[in-house]
Amino acid sequence: MTYREHTKGEMIPEGSSRGDRGAAPTDTLTGRGTALGEWVAESSLLIISLISIVVLGLILLFLLMEGLPTFSFVSVKAFILGHLWYPTDEPPDFGILALIMGSISVTLISSLIAVPSGVMTAIYLSEIAPPKMAEILKPAIELLASLPSVVIGFFGMVAVAPLMQRIFDIPTGLNLFTASIMLAFMSIPTICTISEDALRSVPVTYREASMALGATPFETISKVTVPAALSGITTAIILGMSRAIGETMVVLMVAGGAAIIPGSLFDPIRPMPASIASEMGEAPFRGDHYHALFATGITLFLFTILFNILAMSASRRFRLKG
Amino acid sequence: MTFSLSKNRLSGKRGTVQSIWFALFRGAAAINVLALFAVILFMVIQGASAINWAFLTEMPKNSMTEGGILPCIIGTICLALGALAFAFPVGVATAIYLNEYATQGKRVAMIRFAITNLAGVPSVVFGLFGLAFFCTVLKLGVSLLSGALTLGIMSLPVIIGASEEALKTVPNTYREASLGLGASKWQTIFRVVVPSALPGILTGSILALGRAAGETAPIMFTGAVFFTPDLPTSVFDEVMALPYHIYVLATAGTHIGETRPLQYGTALVLIALVLGMNLCAIIVRSRLRNRNRI
Numbered sequence: 001m002t003y004r005e006h007t008k009g010e011m012i013p014e015g016s017s018r019g020d021r022g023a024a025p026t027d028t029l030t031g032r033g034t035a036l037g038e039w040v041a042e043s044s045l046l047i048i049s050l051i052s053i054v055v056l057g058l059i060l061l062f063l064l065m066e067g068l069p070t071f072s073f074v075s076v077k078a079f080i081l082g083h084l085w086y087p088t089d090e091p092p093d094f095g096i097l098a099l100i101m102g103s104i105s106v107t108l109i110s111s112l113i114a115v116p117s118g119v120m121t122a123i124y125l126s127e128i129a130p131p132k133m134a135e136i137l138k139p140a141i142e143l144l145a146s147l148p149s150v151v152i153g154f155f156g157m158v159a160v161a162p163l164m165q166r167i168f169d170i171p172t173g174l175n176l177f178t179a180s181i182m183l184a185f186m187s188i189p190t191i192c193t194i195s196e197d198a199l200r201s202v203p204v205t206y207r208e209a210s211m212a213l214g215a216t217p218f219e220t221i222s223k224v225t226v227p228a229a230l231s232g233i234t235t236a237i238i239l240g241m242s243r244a245i246g247e248t249m250v251v252l253m254v255a256g257g258a259a260i261i262p263g264s265l266f267d268p269i270r271p272m273p274a275s276i277a278s279e280m281g282e283a284p285f286r287g288d289h290y291h292a293l294f295a296t297g298i299t300l301f302l303f304t305i306l307f308n309i310l311a312m313s314a315s316r317r318f319r320l321k322g
Numbered sequence: 323m324t325f326s327l328s329k330n331r332l333s334g335k336r337g338t339v340q341s342i343w344f345a346l347f348r349g350a351a352a353i354n355v356l357a358l359f360a361v362i363l364f365m366v367i368q369g370a371s372a373i374n375w376a377f378l379t380e381m382p383k384n385s386m387t388e389g390g391i392l393p394c395i396i397g398t399i400c401l402a403l404g405a406l407a408f409a410f411p412v413g414v415a416t417a418i419y420l421n422e423y424a425t426q427g428k429r430v431a432m433i434r435f436a437i438t439n440l441a442g443v444p445s446v447v448f449g450l451f452g453l454a455f456f457c458t459v460l461k462l463g464v465s466l467l468s469g470a471l472t473l474g475i476m477s478l479p480v481i482i483g484a485s486e487e488a489l490k491t492v493p494n495t496y497r498e499a500s501l502g503l504g505a506s507k508w509q510t511i512f513r514v515v516v517p518s519a520l521p522g523i524l525t526g527s528i529l530a531l532g533r534a535a536g537e538t539a540p541i542m543f544t545g546a547v548f549f550t551p552d553l554p555t556s557v558f559d560e561v562m563a564l565p566y567h568i569y570v571l572a573t574a575g576t577h578i579g580e581t582r583p584l585q586y587g588t589a590l591v592l593i594a595l596v597l598g599m600n601l602c603a604i605i606v607r608s609r610l611r612n613r614n615r616i
Contacts (some may be wrong), residue, residue: 033447034506041508051412053436055475059443062454090370110346120350128347137351139604144358146529146600148536149445150565151589155361158368158582185357192354218340241444242375244446248539249565253573273446273539280453281545297450301443321365 006051029189038180065302066286067294070094085259085270087279087289090194094292096299098259102176103303105262106243106255114244115237117189120234125192125222125315126199138196145189153253154181158271161254169267170266172256177265179255186247187240194239198232201224234314246300248273362597365590372587391588393553397466397561401545402535402556404470405477409541410527414479414516417523420482421489422511441479445539448476452544456599467557469545476540477530488519516543520611525603527563532599538565538593 070079073096084094120143125134140152160182202225210220226233256268259275275291282290346415380390416433424430462468492515500510516523538546546566554561572578580615 038506038508039497043425045415045423048412048415049419049433052416052433052440052478055478056436056440056443058455059440059447059451062451062459064449065360066450066454071462106558108484117350117354120347121354128344129351135608137355140358142604143597144354146532146596147361148538148565149441150536150538150568151365151593154568154585154589156616158574158585159364185354188588190353216336216340218343219336222343228428242442246446248444248446249569251350253569267412274443276446277451277539277542280450294450294454294569297447301447303547304442304444305439312438 009177017154027140044163061302063294063298065072067298068291069290070291070295074292075192075289079292080299081241083108084294085275085294087283092288096272096275096292096296098261098268099272099275099296100299101261102251102259102274103245103271103300106176106179106269107156108240109176109265110183110239111241113181113184114187114191114240116244118188118236118240119195121192122195122199122225122236123221127217127225136208141189144185145193149186149247149249150253152182152186154248156250156254160305168266172268174254174256174268175266176255176262176269179251179269179271182250182254183244183247186250187244190243191236191240195229195233196238197262198229198236198304199230204223226321231314235311238311242304245271246273246304248277252277272296276300334335334557335344351527353430353535359576362593368383369583369586369588372583373590377587378591388441389586391564391567391591392546393550393562394564394567394588395591395595396553398535398564398592399548400466400532400561401473401541401563404466404557405534406527406531408482409470409477409530410479412413413478413527413530414485414523416478416482416491417478417485418511418516421486422515424508431483440475441483443476445476445537448472448540449543451475452540457544462556464543464545464547464560465558466561469541469561469563470557472544473534473537476537477534479568480530480533481527483521484529485519488522488526489515491522492518527606528599528603528606532596532603534595535599536565538563541566564588564595570594 001187074082079094079096080100081097082093083097084093084095087095095184124273125135125137125141129137161178163173164170164178165173186240207220207226210224211217215223218247251269251271252274255271255274257270257278258268259272261269262269276296279289280293283293367545377390378395379392381392416437420430420433426605452468454473456462456468457464460468461502462471497510500514501507505513529592541563543560546559546563548562548566548570550560550562552559568585568588571581571588
């Protein structure tokens with residue numbers, strides 16, 4: 001571009017902008033109206049942003065409001081450590097220890113499946129797979145994440161549970177083990193995508209240095225890349241577990257629904273979300289059972305908040321390292 | 323970075339260890355992808371025979387053992403669009419505020435903390451909240467509106483996250499150029515930043531729409547019912563929804579065996595709806611990536 005063309009080109013927009021100024025005076029920063037407009041824009045965006053805080057506050061408030069009346073007819077200790085959950089009996093028993101143990105056991109066992117599988121898939125996608133392959137596989141993992149939970153639960157019910165029943169020769173396929181497998185496939189995408197991001201954020205120079213020192217690709221992965229991304233992978237695992245403990249439809253349809261503390265891998269269980277989802281429809285409005293289910297909701301919420309805080313502190317460490 | 327293996331074939335013990343582990347990594351990835359295809363294939367094989375024009379366009383008959391699932395399809399679409407109508411404006415505005423106006427400070431840290439925790443709230447707890455707040459306190463009852471709002475607050479963190487990602491990819495030079503030409507901050511955001519981030523924002527919103535359409539637990543007590551004789555005519559009507567329909571047909575009632583084909587058909591319709599939306603989003607995004615690369 002020559003100088004002359006440049007000046008020629010400049011003349012046209014200048015002329016037109018002068019014309020604009022006459023036509024739409026609000027388009028410039030000169031008027032007081034615009035400064036006010038800017039202020040209005042920023043403050044309304046701020047107010048809308050506060051909705052997230054308000055919603056979270058309201059969720060806490062209403063859970064407590066509907067859940068705390070529980071402790072007028074059952075003590076906190078009896079509620080949390082009580083073995084018996086017979087909310088509709090006369091007199092009713094409101095002890096959710098079996099539900100808590102159901103949730104914890106199904107989350108732990110599903111993590112035993114999901115963590116190795118998710119992290120290994122992440123390693124494959126970020127370190128080993130040729131770029132073309134990764135480009136095909138990544139959307140597949142994302143699609144796995146997008147399968148509705150009710151479909152996974154339904155699949156577990158009609159396809160996996162009968163299979164388990166036949167393989168292990170057990171009275172019912174709807175049990176802790178089947179639920180854990182199905183739940184694992186719900187948390188694998190979470191674990192895999194976050195771990196992959198963590199692995200990819202490890203600088204290439206780390207790997208190059210390791211390779212230059214004579215390490216094999218596997219030694220580089222296991223002794224350099226994975227340790228460097230470990231905090232990110234930890235975050236991924238915690239968030240995956242958080243997703244598993246809060247997941248409702250899978251445990252509602254596949255876990256069997258018996259409110260007992262599981263003694264074996266093939267016992268039917270009734271995790272907290274399943275209990276809330278299946279009983280809320282029949283619980284009399286603002287009756288004891290209704291309040292007890294909200295209190296169960298509070299317990300479940302506390303578990304996920306605990307997981308979130310752990311994940312946040314893990315990712316903070318990760319950021320300092322990276 | 324990927325290691326090109328064919329050029330690095332190792333011999334000896336270290337080579338064996340490496341090939342065993344790499345086979346495991348590959349196997350793990352293969353199992354997860356196979357699981358996706360197993361679920362989809364199973365539903366297609368079992369459900370395809372149930373799908374025909376009448377199934378998609380007729381009302382259910384004979385206490386749900388025959389007929390179509392039209393009210394479920396319409397109910398699910400209404401619920402998901404209603405959720406988006408709330409979550410899209412709020413989510414995008416929040417993302418603009420967090421990314422363009424305030425990026426530091428105590429207030430922002432609090433907003434981010436709330437969003438992170440909102441994202442971690444179990445879906446059934448959203449259902450409890452919707453029941454206690456929208457249905458009871460706001461007196462909306464079990465209705466399309468309550469269900470859509472409950473799904474909306476659940477999709478909020480997803481849309482905020484996706485929009486922020488999209489806004490972050492807009493190069494700072496765009497903003498500087500616009501400000502340098504004399505545009506005000508709001509003009510810059512509204513005419514330069516948001517239009518260039520819009521495809522990314524839309525992609526994220528389609529994903530959120532798909533997720534909202536497939537959720538069951540939040541609408542169980544707030545919007546969905548097993549049966550209504552009519553299609554919804556106002557936002558205060560109860561609606562039928564695909565996910566809830568599958569759940570009830572598969573677990574409750576006396577005709578679980580008889581209605582199996584209906585269950586497979588409904589599940590297949592839901593999968594097609596959700597995966598269709600996701601494929602759209604993925605295609606849009608990969609096109610965008612390619613465009614940005616040039």
